[in-house]
Amino acid sequence: MEQIYNYIEEHWLEAIEDLKRYCAQPSISAQAVGMEETATLTAELLRVCGINSQILQTKGQYPVVYGELKGESPYTLLFYNHYDVQPPEPLELWTSPPFKPTVNEGRLLARGVSDDKGDIIARLLAIKAFLNTRGHLPISIKFLIEGEEEVGSPNLPAFVENNRDLLTSDACYWEGGRVSWEDRAEIILGLKGIVGVELEAHGAIRDLHSSIGTIVPNPAWRLVWALGTLKDADENILIEGFYDDVRPPTNEETEAIRVLPSDETELKESLGIESFLNGLTGVDLNMRSILQPACNINGFISGYTGEGSKTVLPCYAKAKLDFRLVPDQNPKDIIAKLRKHLEKQGFADIVLTAAEGEKPARTSLDSPYAKIVSEAAREVYGSEPIIKPSMTGSGPMHLFTATLGLPVASSGVSNPDSRPHAPDENIRLADFILAAKHVAAIMARCGQ
Amino acid sequence: MEQIYNYIEEHWLEAIEDLKRYCAQPSISAQAVGMEETATLTAELLRVCGINSQILQTKGQYPVVYGELKGESPYTLLFYNHYDVQPPEPLELWTSPPFKPTVNEGRLLARGVSDDKGDIIARLLAIKAFLNTRGHLPISIKFLIEGEEEVGSPNLPAFVENNRDLLTSDACYWEGGRVSWEDRAEIILGLKGIVGVELEAHGAIRDLHSSIGTIVPNPAWRLVWALGTLKDADENILIEGFYDDVRPPTNEETEAIRVLPSDETELKESLGIESFLNGLTGVDLNMRSILQPACNINGFISGYTGEGSKTVLPCYAKAKLDFRLVPDQNPKDIIAKLRKHLEKQGFADIVLTAAEGEKPARTSLDSPYAKIVSEAAREVYGSEPIIKPSMTGSGPMHLFTATLGLPVASSGVSNPDSRPHAPDENIRLADFILAAKHVAAIMARCGQ
Numbered sequence: 001m002e003q004i005y006n007y008i009e010e011h012w013l014e015a016i017e018d019l020k021r022y023c024a025q026p027s028i029s030a031q032a033v034g035m036e037e038t039a040t041l042t043a044e045l046l047r048v049c050g051i052n053s054q055i056l057q058t059k060g061q062y063p064v065v066y067g068e069l070k071g072e073s074p075y076t077l078l079f080y081n082h083y084d085v086q087p088p089e090p091l092e093l094w095t096s097p098p099f100k101p102t103v104n105e106g107r108l109l110a111r112g113v114s115d116d117k118g119d120i121i122a123r124l125l126a127i128k129a130f131l132n133t134r135g136h137l138p139i140s141i142k143f144l145i146e147g148e149e150e151v152g153s154p155n156l157p158a159f160v161e162n163n164r165d166l167l168t169s170d171a172c173y174w175e176g177g178r179v180s181w182e183d184r185a186e187i188i189l190g191l192k193g194i195v196g197v198e199l200e201a202h203g204a205i206r207d208l209h210s211s212i213g214t215i216v217p218n219p220a221w222r223l224v225w226a227l228g229t230l231k232d233a234d235e236n237i238l239i240e241g242f243y244d245d246v247r248p249p250t251n252e253e254t255e256a257i258r259v260l261p262s263d264e265t266e267l268k269e270s271l272g273i274e275s276f277l278n279g280l281t282g283v284d285l286n287m288r289s290i291l292q293p294a295c296n297i298n299g300f301i302s303g304y305t306g307e308g309s310k311t312v313l314p315c316y317a318k319a320k321l322d323f324r325l326v327p328d329q330n331p332k333d334i335i336a337k338l339r340k341h342l343e344k345q346g347f348a349d350i351v352l353t354a355a356e357g358e359k360p361a362r363t364s365l366d367s368p369y370a371k372i373v374s375e376a377a378r379e380v381y382g383s384e385p386i387i388k389p390s391m392t393g394s395g396p397m398h399l400f401t402a403t404l405g406l407p408v409a410s411s412g413v414s415n416p417d418s419r420p421h422a423p424d425e426n427i428r429l430a431d432f433i434l435a436a437k438h439v440a441a442i443m444a445r446c447g448q
Numbered sequence: 449m450e451q452i453y454n455y456i457e458e459h460w461l462e463a464i465e466d467l468k469r470y471c472a473q474p475s476i477s478a479q480a481v482g483m484e485e486t487a488t489l490t491a492e493l494l495r496v497c498g499i500n501s502q503i504l505q506t507k508g509q510y511p512v513v514y515g516e517l518k519g520e521s522p523y524t525l526l527f528y529n530h531y532d533v534q535p536p537e538p539l540e541l542w543t544s545p546p547f548k549p550t551v552n553e554g555r556l557l558a559r560g561v562s563d564d565k566g567d568i569i570a571r572l573l574a575i576k577a578f579l580n581t582r583g584h585l586p587i588s589i590k591f592l593i594e595g596e597e598e599v600g601s602p603n604l605p606a607f608v609e610n611n612r613d614l615l616t617s618d619a620c621y622w623e624g625g626r627v628s629w630e631d632r633a634e635i636i637l638g639l640k641g642i643v644g645v646e647l648e649a650h651g652a653i654r655d656l657h658s659s660i661g662t663i664v665p666n667p668a669w670r671l672v673w674a675l676g677t678l679k680d681a682d683e684n685i686l687i688e689g690f691y692d693d694v695r696p697p698t699n700e701e702t703e704a705i706r707v708l709p710s711d712e713t714e715l716k717e718s719l720g721i722e723s724f725l726n727g728l729t730g731v732d733l734n735m736r737s738i739l740q741p742a743c744n745i746n747g748f749i750s751g752y753t754g755e756g757s758k759t760v761l762p763c764y765a766k767a768k769l770d771f772r773l774v775p776d777q778n779p780k781d782i783i784a785k786l787r788k789h790l791e792k793q794g795f796a797d798i799v800l801t802a803a804e805g806e807k808p809a810r811t812s813l814d815s816p817y818a819k820i821v822s823e824a825a826r827e828v829y830g831s832e833p834i835i836k837p838s839m840t841g842s843g844p845m846h847l848f849t850a851t852l853g854l855p856v857a858s859s860g861v862s863n864p865d866s867r868p869h870a871p872d873e874n875i876r877l878a879d880f881i882l883a884a885k886h887v888a889a890i891m892a893r894c895g896q
Contacts, residue, residue: 211839
């Protein structure tokens with residue numbers, strides 16, 4: 001691998017020039033800015049590398065850029081990335097213009113550089129290293145680079161479903177990741193599922209004077225009572241069967257969580273809270289954060305909420321909730337259980353509207369692929385990687401684990417201060433080089 | 449009394465001219481329109497009648513018009529009225545301009561004609577009838593006509609407290625009332641108390657991504673749980689000692705409620721509800737509506753409440769509540785009990801802000817004064833009056849029952865379709881005549 005690593009060290013500056021050019025091209029899916037140009041540019045960047053690339057229409061607005069290149073081994077690694085970026089606003093908080101990539105004190109600042117154009121270019125640098133030194137890749141690779149990740153990947157499920165054959169692979173390398181505060185690689189092996197719900201209670205046909213509150217049903221009370229049956233003050237979710245499909249952690253997962261570095265003090269300070277839920281700390285806190293599902297109230301509105309008093313009996317109350325799910329919970333099943341629960345508790349009058357949701361995804365820590373990604377990180381970063389069995393957030397990873405049946409791992413070019421989705425999004429040049437080497441090391445190991 | 453009633457029938461048209469002039473003068477306390485002019489006009493209307501009137505400054509913006517006239521008996525009846533009116537908006541929904549009093553099919557339409565200028569003029573007509581036929585009143589009378597009723601009477605408590613001697617009386621006749629759908633006089637003997645409360649829960653210093661909801665406290669949940677401890681789904685208020693001071697109804701009150709006419713079907717239809725709380729109907733419904741206290745949620749706000757999904761963990765949740773109180777509950781005591789309850793239930797973190805509140809007021813149905821008002825109604829209206837031991841709403845009546853120690857009753861010139869506070873506010877001319885006669889009959893009886 002020496003030869004490969006040397007190539008990366010000798011050519012990373014050229015790759016950074018590619019990355020600057022790539023980031024200078026806006027691709028804001030939410031604002032329909034520069035999407036077509038960026039799809040074309042992405043396909044071109046792949047083609048220049050020697051990858052067969054094409055632009056595939058989805059049922060949505062922005063196409064998928066697909067690429068493939070056969071290698072020595074039939075083992076195929078599928079890279080999932082996206083070429084769209086978040087809107088750059090608020091512009092006034094940027095040190096340099098978001099679409100004018102700028103190097104400053106070892107960091108490259110630009111919208112999309114961390115999420116996720118930097119990872120695309122680092123992966124291409126690793127591929128170039130193999131092709132320009134050995135003349136071929138150790139394994140076969142595929143790229144699925146979508147254009148709608150920042151708007152919730154609405155057309156990705158159908159695309160993956162309809163292109164199972166095209167996407168057939170042995171493992172998937174997820175869009176990106178970061179190093180820790182101590183510069184250890186973080187490897188992510190899962191995402192939580194999510195399903196959003198609206199609960200509505202209705203009363204009279206208009207807001208009434210509250211003096212009638214002794215005899216007319218108040219939907220704000222109905223909704224408070226209904227919500228009160230969902231979760232108790234010790235955070236136990238009371239929906240019958242809610243925890244039935246929660247997969248117990250493996251010994252490896254428990255151990256990985258046990259050795260996670262702690263950032264509790266900094267986190268509490270930055271959030272302005274005195275303690276975490278139920279007073280949890282240490283391993284218990286991380287176990288809960290990473291492995292447990294949740295039921296969150298996102299919002300609640302009813303009646304008069306302005307200044308001063310208005311003695312109104314509201315005609316309407318609405319709460320927005322999300323459930324964060326862990327393997328093997330299923331959004332549809334959870335919604336069915338929620339519906340049944342409300343009926344059983346006497347709240348059949350509460351109107352429930354549920355979104356489609358996303359399933360949770362997790363790759364076993366003792367899968368050969370997870371071990372390959374870890375060993376590669378240990379070699380490249382020279383330290384023990386931090387392994388997170390799951391992120392606390394959600395995303396379309398289940399399309400790759402469940403629909404395609406692949407092990408999935410994620411790590412990448414970012415750092416703890418990369419500010420994705422925020423002003424001054426950045427990566428450190430040193431991390432870019434390490435991430436490219438890490439990808440190369442993974443490819444080499446997958447081919448053995 | 450024949451002579452008195454004849455006078456009223458011969459002179460009511462002159463009184464209606466006074467009323468038109470009075471209503472043509474806007475007096476919108478909430479908008480500071482025409483208040484000084486109306487205070488002057490009110491004092492003049494009293495003076496023209498032969499009543500010694502004066503304008504007394506309060507600690508607030510708009511003065512009290514005070515009047516008095518001694519009569520044959522030292523028995524003194526205090527009239528409580530107000531010269532301010534509600535804003536006339538929305539103007540486009542008025543059949544005729546709100547400050548251009550117009551007679552149409554036996555009704556006089558104008559802002560303030562029902563609430564409460566019509567009652568002032570009807571009372572003055574009764575007084576004129578005595579003075580212009582007998583040369584003197586059978587009893588002594590006093591007028592307290594305030595200018596801030598429509599903005600919550602903020603300066604009335606201090607005014608009454610500071611003018612106890614001036615206001616010394618034997619009974620109080622409240623601002624107004626209406627006849628029923630069957631043209632029976634309604635006599636009101638009480639108002640509920642009220643106290644407004646805000647409950648706030650705080651979490652992190654800003655809204656967070658809801659993926660952190662497994663470990664960071666969610667103030668929306670805290671507030672839902674806290675509210676859930678206040679009242680159960682059977683409408684029992686669970687605050688310790690909340691019902692301690694609820695005075696049991698007397699036999700007379702129970703009987704008065706038992707014979708109330710029913711308007712359940714019409715009410716349910718107009719509110720668009722299928723049934724009343726707890727499925728109550730008939731006497732049980734009226735007993736609850738008139739005699740029971742209530743705990744209402746007026747409003748609830750937290751987090752994201754717009755369209756679509758936003759997976760936010762709110763940093764803040766607020767609920768606005770009002771408690772409707774019945775004799776002998778006391779706002780201060782109820783707030784103290786609420787505070788203690790929240791602490792005891794583990795919600796000391798909930799921030800409670802309470803308004804001053806108003807005490808409940810009720811005059812005994814078997815008090816001599818209540819009997820006088822009823823008998824006078826029976827004579828004038830020729831039917832059994834409807835007696836309501838209490839309205840469901842609130843107001844400053846306790847200043848007269850508690851601070852001044854007077855029995856208080858209310859009835860007046862309005863009808864079920866009088867639309868106070870709304871466009872096309874109106875009274876029927878026939879009701880105006882009956883109300884003036886009713887006042888005269890009450891005065892005559894009080895002097896016997």
